Amino acid sequence: xxxxxxxxxxxxxxxxxxxxxxxxxxxxxxxxxxxxxxxxxxxxxxxxxxxxxxxxxxxxxxxxxxxxxxxxxxxxxxxxxxxxxxxxxxxxxxxxxxxxxxxxxxxxxxxxxxxxxxxxxxxxxxxxxxxxxxxxxxxxxxxxxxxxxxxxxxxxxxxxxxxxxxxxxxxxxxxxxxxxxxxxxxxxxxxxxxxxxxxxxxxxxxxxxxxxxxxxxxxxxxxxx
Amino acid sequence: xxxxxxxxxxxxxxxxxxxxxxxxxxxxxxxxxxxxxxxxxxxxxxxxxxxxxxxxxxxxxxxxxxxxxxxxxxxxxxxxxxxxxxxxxxxxxxxxxxxxxxxxxxxxxxxxxxxxxxxxxxxxxxxxxxxxxxxxxxxxxxxxxxxxxxxxxxxxxxxxxxxxxxxxxxxxxxxxxxxxxxxxxxxxxxxxxxxxxxxxxxxxxxxxxxxxxxxxxxxxxxxxxxxxxxxxxxxxxxxxxxxxxxxxxxxxxxxxxxxxxxxxxxxxxxxxxxxxxxxxxxxxxxxxxxxxxxxxxxxxxxxxxxxxxxxxxxxxxxxxxxxxxxxxxxxxxxxxxxxxxxxxxxxxxxxxxxxxxxxxxxxxxxxxxxxxxxxxxxxxxxxxxxxxxxxxxxxxxxxxxxxxxxxxxxxxxxxxxxxxxxxxxxxxxxxxxxxxxxxxxxxxxxxxxxxxxxxxxxxxxxxxxxxxxxxxxxxxxxxxx
Numbered sequence: 001x002x003x004x005x006x007x008x009x010x011x012x013x014x015x016x017x018x019x020x021x022x023x024x025x026x027x028x029x030x031x032x033x034x035x036x037x038x039x040x041x042x043x044x045x046x047x048x049x050x051x052x053x054x055x056x057x058x059x060x061x062x063x064x065x066x067x068x069x070x071x072x073x074x075x076x077x078x079x080x081x082x083x084x085x086x087x088x089x090x091x092x093x094x095x096x097x098x099x100x101x102x103x104x105x106x107x108x109x110x111x112x113x114x115x116x117x118x119x120x121x122x123x124x125x126x127x128x129x130x131x132x133x134x135x136x137x138x139x140x141x142x143x144x145x146x147x148x149x150x151x152x153x154x155x156x157x158x159x160x161x162x163x164x165x166x167x168x169x170x171x172x173x174x175x176x177x178x179x180x181x182x183x184x185x186x187x188x189x190x191x192x193x194x195x196x197x198x199x200x201x202x203x204x205x206x207x208x209x210x211x212x213x214x215x216x217x218x219x220x221x222x223x224x225x
Numbered sequence: 226x227x228x229x230x231x232x233x234x235x236x237x238x239x240x241x242x243x244x245x246x247x248x249x250x251x252x253x254x255x256x257x258x259x260x261x262x263x264x265x266x267x268x269x270x271x272x273x274x275x276x277x278x279x280x281x282x283x284x285x286x287x288x289x290x291x292x293x294x295x296x297x298x299x300x301x302x303x304x305x306x307x308x309x310x311x312x313x314x315x316x317x318x319x320x321x322x323x324x325x326x327x328x329x330x331x332x333x334x335x336x337x338x339x340x341x342x343x344x345x346x347x348x349x350x351x352x353x354x355x356x357x358x359x360x361x362x363x364x365x366x367x368x369x370x371x372x373x374x375x376x377x378x379x380x381x382x383x384x385x386x387x388x389x390x391x392x393x394x395x396x397x398x399x400x401x402x403x404x405x406x407x408x409x410x411x412x413x414x415x416x417x418x419x420x421x422x423x424x425x426x427x428x429x430x431x432x433x434x435x436x437x438x439x440x441x442x443x444x445x446x447x448x449x450x451x452x453x454x455x456x457x458x459x460x461x462x463x464x465x466x467x468x469x470x471x472x473x474x475x476x477x478x479x480x481x482x483x484x485x486x487x488x489x490x491x492x493x494x495x496x497x498x499x500x501x502x503x504x505x506x507x508x509x510x511x512x513x514x515x516x517x518x519x520x521x522x523x524x525x526x527x528x529x530x531x532x533x534x535x536x537x538x539x540x541x542x543x544x545x546x547x548x549x550x551x552x553x554x555x556x557x558x559x560x561x562x563x564x565x566x567x568x569x570x571x572x573x574x575x576x577x578x579x580x581x582x583x584x585x586x587x588x589x590x591x592x593x594x595x596x597x598x599x600x601x602x603x604x605x606x607x608x609x610x611x612x613x614x615x616x617x618x619x620x621x622x623x624x625x626x627x628x629x630x631x632x633x634x635x636x637x638x639x640x641x642x643x644x645x646x647x648x649x650x651x652x653x654x655x656x657x658x659x660x661x662x663x664x665x666x667x668x669x670x671x672x673x674x675x676x677x678x679x680x681x682x683x684x685x686x687x688x689x690x691x692x693x694x695x696x697x698x699x700x701x702x703x704x705x706x
Contacts, residue, residue, distance in 0.1 A: 126424050127397070144390070151383060160379055167386045174390060178397040181405035186345040190389075193352050197382060200356040204375055207363060211371050220372040223452040225515070 008056035009133040015049045016139035016173055020115070023146045023166055027111055028104060032085060032158040032215070036078045039162055039169075043073030046172050053180050061184040069172070072191050077165065077198050084202030085158055085215075101153045111149040118145035127178075137177045143170035156215040157208050161201045168194055226273045227281045230340055233266050233295070234285075237302075237333030241326050249321035253310040256325050260299075260306035263336060267292065267299040275694050278706070283408065286342035289697035293549045294339040294475045296694075297556035298468040300679065302332040304557075304672035308564050309460040311668030312571070320364070324458065327361045331464060335472045344392045344409040347476055348385070351440065354469055355381045362457040373449075373456035380449040384439025388476070391432035395483065398425040411479050412706070418486020426487040433480035434496055440473035442527045443534065444503040451511075454523035455576065459567030462519055466526040466563060467556040474533055474552070478702065481537065486704065494538040498629060501534030509636045512643035517576045518566045521647055522559065525602065528640050529555050535633055536617040537702070544620020545699035547613045553691075554609030554683050558602040561676035564669065565595030569651065571665045584652040587662050592652055594673045599648045601680045603641040609683025 022042040029035045047070040054062035100107050122141030127134060147170055151163035175182065205215070212219055240259040244252035271292050273279070278288030287295075309328065313321050331354060338350035355378065363374035392409065398421045399407045399414050407413065414421070439446040454462045477497075484493040508527035515521040529551070536548035566576075568591040573581045585592040601608035614637065621630030664670055682688070687695075697705075 125428065132397075144386075148383065151379065157375060164379065164382050164386070167383065168389075171386055171389050171393065175393045179393050179400070181400070182345070182396060183406070183408050186343070186408065189346065189349050193349050196353065196356050200359055200378060201382075204359065204363060204371075204378055207366075208371055208375055211368065217375070220375065222369055223372055223376075223456070225451075225511070225520075 006056070008052060009136075011052040012049060012133040012136040012177060013139070015045050015052075016133075016136035016143075016177075019045050019169065019173060020139050020143050020146070023143050023150070023170070024108065024111065024115075026159075026162060026166055027146060027150045027153070028108055032156075032162075033082070035159060035162045036081050039166055040074050040078045042166060042169050043077070044070065046169055046176070047074065049173070049176055053176060057180065059180060061187075062180065064184060065187050068188060068191055072195055073165075073169070076195065080198050080202055081158075081161075084206055101155055107149065107153040110153070111146045114145035114149055115142035118142040133177055137174060140170050140174040140177065143167075143173065155217045157205045157217055158215050160217070161205060164201070165194075165198070226270060226279065226287065227285075229266050229270050229273075230281060230285055230287060233263055233270075233299075233336050234333070234340065236263060236266075237329045237336060241329035241333065244325035244329055245322050247322075249313070249316070249318045249325075252322055252325040253306075253313065256306045256329060257303075257310060259329065260303035260332070263332070264299040264303040267295045267336075270295070271690060271694055275690070275697055278412070280342050280410075280412070283410075284342055284346055285340050286410075286412070287340060288701065289694050290478065290549075290701045291339035291475070292694055293552055293698050294471055295336060297471050297553050298332070298335045298339075300553075301464060301467045301556050301560045302336070304560055304675055305460045305463050305564070307672045308463070308567070308669050311666030312458070312460055312567060314666055314668075324361070324364060327357055327364065328460065328464075331357045331361060331461075332468075335464075335468050338472050339475055342410050342412070344395055344411060344414075344479065347411075347479065348389055348392050351388070351437070351473060351476060352382075352385050354472065355385060355440065358453075358457075358461065358465060358469065361461045362453045364461075365456065365458060367456070369452075370456045373452035377449040377453040380446070381440055384436045384446055386436070387432045387439075388436030391429045391436055391480065394425045394429035394432065395480070398422050398429065398487075411483070414483050415486050416706070418483055421483075421487045423488055426484055427492060430480050430484035430488075430493055431496065434477055434500060437473045437476040437480075438500060441470050441477065441530050442504070443500045443530060444507045444527065447504065447508075447527050450527060451520050451523040454526065455517050455519040459519070459563055459570065462522075462567075463560045463563035466522065467560040470526055470530055471533075471552045471556060474530065478537070482702065482704075490540050494540050497534040498538035501531045501536075501538055502629065502632060504528065504531030504534065505633065505636045506531075509640035509643065512640050512647075515643075515647065516578055518569060518578050518581070518647075518651070519563070519576055521578070521644065522562050522566060525562070525640065525644060526559060528637075529559070532614065532617065532633065532637070535629060536620070538629070539617065539621040539624050539626050540703075541620035541624040542699055542703060543623065544617045545702045546695050547616025547620060549695045549698050550609060550616065550683065550687070551613035554613050554680060555602075557676045557679045557683070558598060558608065558610055561598035561673050561680070562595070562602050564673050564676070565591055565598050568665060568669050569595065571669075578647055578651050581651040582654045582656040586655070587660060588664060589662050590664050590670045591673070594670065594677065596648065596652055597677055598673065599644055601677065603644055604637065607684040608680045609687075610680070612684045612687075
């Protein structure tokens with residue numbers, strides 16, 4: 001009989017499950033501003049998990065990482081996204097709501113199938129370690145696939161960008177599970193890099209909107225062959 | 226040598242900032258100086274790297290393999306910096322300053338990537354190349370550029386997400402042997418390769434090939450590449466094709482070294498063979514029927530990345546040496562081809578080849594040079610590409626990979642026919658045009674001449690120091706420290 005999971009393993013599994021649910025929420029959510037809110041909440045969970053791991057495994061670096069991650073992903077990135085999107089995000093509420101390549105129900109069904117595929121793929125890796133919550137790793141695998149689904153099925157630049165940022169959250173979850181002791185310098189560099197990516201995504205979203213007067217990617221079909 | 230490495234890292238970034246603040250002419254001048262200086266610094270680094278790899282400040286490392294890729298990037302940085310001085314003639318000061326800011330940061334990030342001793346920092350450097358070059362692709366502010374840059378940043382970033390996952394799995398594998406506080410340094414991971422757990426390493430390699438392969442342009446994750454190459458300003462297209470794809474391939478080679486040390490070379494070689502053949506086949510078919518000259522060259526880049534992947538999959542020393550020579554020769558040849566194509570697009574005011582005719586008469590220098598560049602790119606002797614592809618095929622045949630070697634020869638020939646047909650129409654079809662012959666700028670001719678000289682040098686008699694460097698780098702790929 002398996003022993004009951006410890007605080008760290010239990011917390012990691014619960015947080016990973018909640019993050020996956022939020023990922024589905026982003027996929028289903030029609031409004032960009034609500035997607036940004038869900039992204040901020042998902043990012044906050046990453047910071048909570050980092051604090052749990054820091055306390056459980058006595059890794060003081062992770063407190064700093066949790067603070068940096070929260071400052072960047074919970075506050076700065078959503079703020080930058082709202083600022084850069086600005087009026088387009090508000091004006092395009094209806095347009096974005098209808099931006100599915102598939103119908104919303106089909107998109108969710110497809111993402112459930114892919115999430116299950118990711119879950120079992122990562123679960124079958126044979127990574128068994130007392131330090132690694134294998135269920136959380138499998139859930140991170142499922143999140144990766146749902147994030148890709150979000151980027152593929154939504155035909156608006158804002159949702160696609162949020163899909164990419166949530167993909168980064170899924171990878172952060174896998175990183176905390178598998179590589180919690182990664183040096184702070186490298187983790188900080190990853191976060192800085194994310195900030196850079198956010199700014200560039202934001203600039204390109206703005207450029208796209210000013211040119212196409214829409215957040216939709218439906219017209220991005222000139223370049224073929 | 227630490228000073229040289231730091232200079233290579235700092236100089237382009239310092240020049241980027243200065244370029245943004247200075248007038249366009251000054252920005253052009255200091256970018257040329259920076260490009261040539263970086264090329265000189267890399268040449269100075271080569272003898273030290275061939276004497277043995279050295280790690281500096283824990284996170285910087287120069288060895289033979291990294292120097293091969295540094296050399297390709299630095300040469301192209303210098304050549305394209307000269308070319309850009311002519312290409313940007315007539316552009317607004319604001320455009321030129323933004324261009325030089327991005328161009329220098331882009332070059333700096335590509336030069337930094339091979340100097341990183343850690344897989345994590347290598348990933349960060351390559352991610353920086355993505356975000357900066359996406360902005361450079363968008364700089365033309367056209368509908369096509371906006372579309373291409375969005376596709377590029379989204380697809381490449383998603384690919385790099387997978388590459389980051391690969392890096393994390395590599396860390397997990399390394400931590401089982403090296404301890405939890407490993408900093409993902411590449412060499413220690415290779416050294417303990419035989420003791421690493423196999424499943425995470427296998428997964429890390431697959432994710433790295435898919436993830437970095439997106440940036441390399443390996444089929445089926447190449448879809449951003451033709452769009453970005455065709456819509457970017459021509460100097461950026463040349464850097465994307467000649468240097469960025471190779472830099473991303475360098476990252477795959479580092480994962481290849483770790484995977485080969487852990488799993489044996491069979492699995493990583495087989496994986497690269499599949500991606501290589503797919504890239505070669507699809508790209509050579511797409512070369513036919515292209516109407517946009519830059520798109521034509523972009524598909525040729527996918528083809529050449531396929532050749533690199535196939536060459537590594539052969540695993541024979543001569544094939545690996547051929548691969549590394551191919552990195553250098555492709556940088557020169559593809560840089561030349563794009564720079565030549567750029568002269569045509571400026572002269573004719575379009576990228577459509579149907580509107581380009583009588584190029585040999587109208588462009589007395591660039592016409593013949595473009596023709597020679599295309600022949601060099603198509604592996605005509607005495608080009609360096611002929612020598613590198615010959616070595617790759619010889620390695621494949623010597624190693625018993627007859628089918629793959631035969632496919633390579635046949636498909637490369639098909640691609641040559643596609644390239645030659647398109648370009649000879651552009652150059653030789655006469656039209657009763659009244660336009661007087663003349664070059665848009667001498668700055669756009671000189672670097673192409675330099676590129677051709679390098680291609681002949683690589684094909685006829687590579688310098689001894691370079692041969693030594695390539696031999697050692699090939700040995701590294703076969704497991705030497």
